[in-house]
Amino acid sequence: MRKFFAACLVVALLAGVAFADDDVIKVGVFNCLTGQNAFGGQLELEGTQLAHSLMPEILGKKVELVIVDNKSDKVEAANAVTRLIENDKVNAIIGTYGSSLAMAGGEVAEKAGIPVIGTSCTNPLVTEGKKYYFRVCFIDPFQGAGAATYAFRNLGLKKAATLVDMSNDYSVGLGKFFRDSYKKMGGEIVANLFYQSGDTDFTAQLTELIAKQPDIVFLPAYFAEGAIVLKQAKELGANFRFIGADAMDNPEIVTLGGDAVEGFMHTTFAYDPSMQEMNETAAKFTEEWRKVHPDKDPNVNSALGYDCYVMLKDAIERAGSAEPEKIRDALETTKDLPTVTGITTINATHDAEKEMGIVEIRGGKKTFLGLVKPEV
């Protein structure tokens, strides 16, 4: 009797698997819907769901989203991916907010050979050495190249310097990308100075910068230190400009830095609902989002959640198949794909190379200056 039941179970399971392969494409979504990162994860999921509702079929097959919560926890993230692969037999996975969660889930997907597209996990380690992990966002240090390109090409500044927090990987990585990109375009790096997280006195470094007379200083700092640097620079009478990255994207810099942050620029993702000139995909996304969520503005996270689906759809269509291995190969050759957050190309390290936004603080408010295509 027991054997009969077991046989029935096996047949049922096999039938289920066979069904899944034939009729529907199963896309797993693992993101943080509860816990400390829930805010970002929820928005990204809603972005993915919006894309799914607009494009419910790929290659004439119905797409089914299987959603699991990784609870903003590394152990849960690994469990969630295991569940998606072993239980739900998904063809591909989308997720997640939070680089450490992506890394925990990525290990599992890598072993099983299921492709994953990361939403907003920007740490370089997420895709490093991984065959199956991709991402729709750019990596942190890439912003350094964006800042360099904007300073050199758009502002026409030929002499730059960097002031880097040497005890912070983010800052060090961005500084290196800035210098490499700036030198490659033909610019001159006149100084490369350092400080450490928690420092409050930057007068020595700033005086040294004033002596070297750069046109612009790249400051990949966090806002609490960055605001103080800008303030001390003003006190010392520095007449060069500053440009930073997304860690300075916090309204507190105006509270802390007052009028010293006027004219400060920083890089950001190439999407904001208040943008003047939007690309076609972004305009459509914004319009559809407002229909579904009339009480809530879209943001960059929801845009990235949307873009993951767009990128996956493109890969499956080019592969002509929803087999995980073929999707992986197609994802690797993603090129010039129009997405909400700009034209996306996947590079050798599986990171998205795309345009980024440049913002300037004017009258205490962020003003979108435009887009820049970073030259690496």
Next chain:
Amino acid sequence: MSLNIFVQHVINALSLGSLYGLVAVGYTMVYGILRLINFAHGDIFMLGAYFVYFATIVYKLPWAVGVVIAIILTTVCGLLVDRIAYKPLRNAPRISALISAIGVSFFIENFAVVVFTGMPRPVVQPPILMQPITLSSGVRLIPLGILVPVVAFVLVGALMWLLYRTKPGLAMRAISFDIETTRMLGVSVNKIIALAFGLGSALAAVAGILWALRYPRVEPFMGMTPGIKAFIAAVFGGIGSVPGAMIGGLILGFVEIMSVAFFPNLSGYKDAFAFLILILILLFRPAGLLGERLEDKI
């Protein structure tokens, strides 16, 4: 390096060094009297800066009024710390008082995180102190840059006068030699120690306020690094010696700034430079620059 850049570095160093010195004086004074390293000193310093923030930004009082209130409140906090955490341990082994001091330090920091939150707060900088003056040689100064060393030197001078020219000062110095004998001679030891704590806390408050003006950001852990640096400055100058602490602070400030000025490529290692110099000096003068020589007993 051109001359005006060098002068600018000297001015920056003077500012930073005199702030270290001012904090260090508070450490050294308590140590000189009680042989206790008051690890909560850096946190008392932080409270001073927060009181100014609340008075000027939250309650919108004029800056000068806010400063006076902050100094008074900080002094009260310092006295409370002594009364609650140190006085009951007066006759306990010194290590117990030291652990109590570390406990107080952690308590104040975490209490501040809970009450004030970890978000850095802005600071009111009176415009008159921030108006830049450009000297003929191209050196730029803000009045604050002069005010900081001037206040530090005046306060240290006043403290020296108190210690060496007044009766309470005499009593403090007596306690540092022998607490029991001083008590037998009719000095109210606890009152004098409380006075020392009060003065130390008031100095910490002034240092905290000046620090927040110079580096305009207030947060619960702002006292940690200056506290450690000032402790180093105090040991450097010879712990227990008030002028030594001031000199130690100035040397530390100059080493930090000048290491960046002369070796810009190594600017991230300025703390390492400062500690290297400290180790070297202590190797040759274990009691610090102006420290009392401990005679070996045979």
